[in-house]
Structures are given as structure tokens and as C-alpha cells.
């Protein structure tokens with residue numbers, strides 16, 4: 001389906017939980033209370049109805065996210081149900097990788113095609129400083145398990161944070177020399193309460209790219225990047241993998257945006273960087289949930305804003321990333 005600006009919307013990022021086993025400084029508000037009542041999460045059947053409705057309005061790719069999606073005890077059932085919906089051409093997941101050593105093979109058998117794994121550094125002290133957890137070894141084992149399970153190509157998400165891991169980007173880029181992986185350097189975005197931290201520690205992609213080039217030599221630009229029009233892709237000479245730069249702050253590509261989000265509590269979020277949301281709750285309770293939800297999706301897509309308002313200094317305040325779904 002096209003929105004009112006002519007953009008084809010065919011990609012849904014579907015959050016299945018707001019819980020996470022990490023405390024990344026830019027993703028979750030400081031001192032988040034683990035005992036705080038959690039949002040009411042969509043059930044497996046509700047998630048399936050949302051996905052079926054999304055497919056009716058033209059969604060072809062679904063990314064499961066969170067919070068940490070692998071913390072849901074029914075994650076295999078969710079993957080199994082969604083992968084069997086006619087019209088879902090690509091079912092992928094964004095994860096911190098901590099549970100992948102056990103789950104990669106079962107997820108693949110359930111129908112998952114690929115994973116993006118979040119890893120900010122190969123220095124365990126820096127990983128702990130950013131995520132609050134001594135998890136580097138487990139994430140690494142998860143990456144290897146995902147590769148062995150055939151969840152490829154492996155994509156690694158690196159959020160670049162000044163004073164924490166901005167000097168580690170060269171070592172992260174070197175992973176693409178030996179491995180056929182896509183190493184993706186992401187600009188820090190201001191969202192919810194951690195927005196102050198994000199603004200203070202922001203590093204532009206241009207700076208990350210220059211640091212990598214000065215250490216490893218010129219990068220070779222790659223022309224195409226699948227359906228991800230907002231990503232600049234490069235290759236290192238002799239490299240097996242690829243480097244990608246995602247620059248939502250310095251070079252937003254809102255005019256090519258092809259996705260919408262659904263939060264774990266059942267709200268459509270039309271732009272990551274704007275607070276506008278549409279509730280799906282009434283649709284979920286209706287006698288024809290898929291039909292009603294599809295109508296809601298159609299209307300919502302027609303209201304998708306032209307783009308973020310970061311250039312005007314306006315950023316979203318209602319939710320941090322962990323409660324939206326990255």
C-alpha cells in the first residue's frame with residue numbers, strides 16, 4: 001500500500017515485549033525499575049491477527065523486536081505462526097544475541113530467516129559500560145550459533161557512542177574482513193528519557209566512516225542495499241562482508257521510508273522519531289479482528305507523517321526505544 005506521499009509501505013517492525021535482559025544506556029531510562037508493572041503484551045493469537053491484517057494491506061517483511069524478543073517463552077510459537085502466514089515473504093528478528101546459543105537452531109526450524117544481532121564493541125569492559133552486563137562472550141557464542149543455524153547473512157548492529165565505543169569501530173569493521181557479515185554502524189537517536197544521553201554522546205556516521213578509512217584504507221561504495229534505501233553500504237578491499245552506515249540523524253531518508261511499527265502493547269507507531277500512535281486494541285477485540293485491524297492499518301498508513309522533526313529540534317518523548325521496538 002502507498003501512503004499519501006507515494007511511499008510503498010511493505011515492512012512491519014513488530015515488538016513482542018518491552019522486557020530486556022540488558023540495560024543499554026541509550027535504550028532504557030536510567031534506573032528503570034524491574035518491579036514496575038509491565039505493559040499488557042499482545043498474546044500469540046493477537047500477534048498473529050496483527051500480522052495477518054498487516055499482510056492484507058501490503059506488508060511483506062516482518063521484523064520481530066522488543067525489548068528482547070527471545071525473552072518471550074512463546075517466541076518459537078510466534079515465529080512458527082507468522083512464518084506460515086501466506087504473504088509473509090521475509091521473517092527476521094533483531095536480538096541482543098544472549099539467548100541465541102540455545103535458540104538459533106529452533107528459531108530457524110520454526111521459520112525465522114535472519115537475525116540482526118546487537119553488539120557495540122569487542123571490548124568486554126566497554127560492552128559492560130554500555131549495556132550494564134558482562135555479556136560479550138554469550139553474545140559472541142550467539143552470533144556463531146546463528147551463523148551455524150543458517151540465519152544468514154548475519155547483521156551486527158553497532159550503536160556508536162562517543163566516549164564508550166567510538167574508538168572500537170575499527171575493530172568492529174575488521175570483522176567484515178574475515179566474516180561474510182554485515183557490520184552496521186548506527187547513529188545514536190534521541191528517544192524518550194535517554195534522549196539527553198543520546199545527544200551528549202552522538203557521533204555522526206561521517207566521523208565513524210573517516211575513522212575506519214584512516215585505519216583500514218578507502219572503503220569501496222556498494223551500489224545496492226536490498227530494500228533498505230536509508231543505508232549507505234561499503235566494502236573493505238579484500239573483505240568478505242560489508243559495512244553499512246545508518247544515519248537517521250545526519251542524513252535521514254524519510255522520503256524513502258517503507259515501514260511502520262507495532263508496539264508490544266498493540267499500538268501502531270507510524271514514525272520511530274514521532275510520538276503519534278494509533279491503538280489496535282478495539283480492532284483486536286472486534287468480531288472480525290483481521291478485517292478491522294486491516295482497516296485500522298489502512299487509515300493509519302494514510303496518516304504516516306512526511307518525516308521526523310529532528311531538524312527542527314523536536315524529538316519523541318513518550319517512549320524510550322525499549323518500549324517502541326527498534
Ligand code: SAM
Nearest residue numbers: 026027066067068095096118157188189321326
Ligand atoms: N533487544 C534487541 C537488541 O538489543 O537489538 C532488540 C531491541 S533494540 C531496541 C533494537 C535496536 O535498537 C538495537 O539493536 C540497537 O541497535 C538499536 N537502538 C536502541 N536504542 C537506540 C538509540 N537510542 N539510537 C539508535 N539505535 C538504538
